[in-house]
Amino acid sequence: MTSAAGLLSRASTDAPSILLVDDEVAILDGLRRQLRKRFTVHTASGGAEALELLKTEQVSVVVSDMRMPQMNGATFLSEVRSLYPNVVRILLTGQADTQAAITAVNEGQIYRFLTKPCPPEVLLEEIGSAVELNRLVTAEKELLGSTLRRTVEALTATLSLAQPAAFGRALRISRTVTELAEALGVEDAWELEVTAMLSQLGAVTLPPNVLEKLDAGRPLSEEEAEMADRVPEVSRKLVSVIPRLEGVADAIGWQRARYDGRMSPLDVPRGADLPLAARVLRVAVDFDLGTSQRPAVQDTLAAMSSDAGPYDPRILEALVGLHGAEEVAGEPREIGIDDLEPGMVIFDDILTTDDVMLISRGTVVTDPLILRLENYISQGRVGSRMRVQG
Numbered sequence: 001m002t003s004a005a006g007l008l009s010r011a012s013t014d015a016p017s018i019l020l021v022d023d024e025v026a027i028l029d030g031l032r033r034q035l036r037k038r039f040t041v042h043t044a045s046g047g048a049e050a051l052e053l054l055k056t057e058q059v060s061v062v063v064s065d066m067r068m069p070q071m072n073g074a075t076f077l078s079e080v081r082s083l084y085p086n087v088v089r090i091l092l093t094g095q096a097d098t099q100a101a102i103t104a105v106n107e108g109q110i111y112r113f114l115t116k117p118c119p120p121e122v123l124l125e126e127i128g129s130a131v132e133l134n135r136l137v138t139a140e141k142e143l144l145g146s147t148l149r150r151t152v153e154a155l156t157a158t159l160s161l162a163q164p165a166a167f168g169r170a171l172r173i174s175r176t177v178t179e180l181a182e183a184l185g186v187e188d189a190w191e192l193e194v195t196a197m198l199s200q201l202g203a204v205t206l207p208p209n210v211l212e213k214l215d216a217g218r219p220l221s222e223e224e225a226e227m228a229d230r231v232p233e234v235s236r237k238l239v240s241v242i243p244r245l246e247g248v249a250d251a252i253g254w255q256r257a258r259y260d261g262r263m264s265p266l267d268v269p270r271g272a273d274l275p276l277a278a279r280v281l282r283v284a285v286d287f288d289l290g291t292s293q294r295p296a297v298q299d300t301l302a303a304m305s306s307d308a309g310p311y312d313p314r315i316l317e318a319l320v321g322l323h324g325a326e327e328v329a330g331e332p333r334e335i336g337i338d339d340l341e342p343g344m345v346i347f348d349d350i351l352t353t354d355d356v357m358l359i360s361r362g363t364v365v366t367d368p369l370i371l372r373l374e375n376y377i378s379q380g381r382v383g384s385r386m387r388v389q390g
Contacts (some may be wrong), residue, residue: 341365
C-alpha cells in the first residue's frame with residue numbers, strides 16, 4: 001500500500017480498486033468510510049499526487065472533486081482519460097460547478113457527474129456501475145487485441161511461406177517493435193505489434209528480384225526504388241478495409257514520415273503528432289535495413305544516430321540501449337531438420353537447389369515451417385542442415 005497517497009482499505013484483496021481525489025481531508029475520510037467495505041480505496045489530495053499514484057496502482061474507477069487547487073477535477077480527469085483510457089471517471093461537483101461538469105461530460109471526458117453532498121447509496125451504485133463498465137471495456141479490448149493479433153499472425157505466417165523475403169523482413173521488424181515497446185513501457189502494445197506485422201503487406205506487389213535486393217540490402221535502380229517507395233501506401237490501402245484497424249492503417253501509411261518534419265508535405269503529421277506506432281515502425285524498419293547493409297550492429301546504430309532527424313529521440317535512445325552493447329544474439333549453430341524446433345531463428349537464407357529463396361534469414365521457426373522444410377528435403381530440393389540461433 002502507498003502511504004504517500006493515503007491508501008487505506010479494509011476490503012478483500014480482490015475487491016475492485018478505486019481512487020478518490022479531493023483536497024479536503026475530511027471529505028476523503030467520509031468517502032473512504034462509506035466505500036471501504038466494497039472497494040479497495042486509494043486516496044489522493046490533488047491531481048498531481050493522483051497521477052503519481054496511478055503510475056504504480058491499477059484502478060478501475062477514479063472519483064474526483066471538481067474544485068481543487070493547481071488542477072481542477074475536469075482537467076485532471078481529462079489527463080487520466082489520455083493516459084489510462086480504460087479507467088472510468090466520475091466527477092463530484094457543487095451546484096455552482098454544474099455547467100462545467102456538463103461541458104466535461106459532453107466532451108467525453110467523464111462517465112458521470114454527481115452533485116455534492118451525494119447520498120451514500122447513490123455513490124455506491126454509481127461506482128458499482130462504473131466498475132462493471134471498466135470490466136466490460138477491459139475484457140472487450142483484451143479479446144479484440146488477442147483475436148486480431150492471432151489473426152494477423154496466421155495471415156503473416158501464411159504469406160511468409162509464399163513470399164519469404166518480404167515477410168521474413170516483416171517478422172524481423174516485428175521483433176524489434178516488440179522489444180522497443182517493452183523498453184518504452186508501452187502497456188497496451190498490440191497495435192504497435194499488428195502495425196509492424198502488416199507493414200510489409202504491400203511488398204507482395206514487388207518482383208522477386210527487387211524483394212531479394214531489399215532483403216540483402218543491395219542498391220536498387222531508380223525504377224526499383226520507386227516500386228519500393230510505394231509499398232507503405234499499398235500496405236495502408238490493404239489494411240484500411242479491415243474493421244478496427246484504421247489507426248494501424250494510418251501508422252503504416254506514415255511509416256516513412258520524418259519526426260522532424262523535414263521535406264514532409266503539410267498534411268503529414270510530425271513530432272508527437274505522428275502516431276506512436278508510426279514512430280516506432282520507422283526506427284525498426286531503418287534498423288532492419290541498416291543491419292542488412294552493414295555487418296556490424298554498431299555501424300547501423302552510428303549511422304542512424306548521425307542523422308537522427310527522422311526518429312523520435314526517445315525511441316532511438318531505446319534502440320541504442322537494446323542493441324548498443326551487442327553484435328549478435330548468440331552464436332549460430334548448425335543443426336539437422338530433426339533438431340529444428342519452434343521458436344528458433346533461421347540464421348541464413350535457405351535456398352532451394354534451383355536458387356529460389358524458400359525461407360528468409362531471421363524467420364522464427366514454426367510448426368508449419370518445419371513441415372514445409374521436411375517436404376522440400378524429402379524431394380531433395382533443400383539440404384537437411386541449417387544454421388539457427390536460439
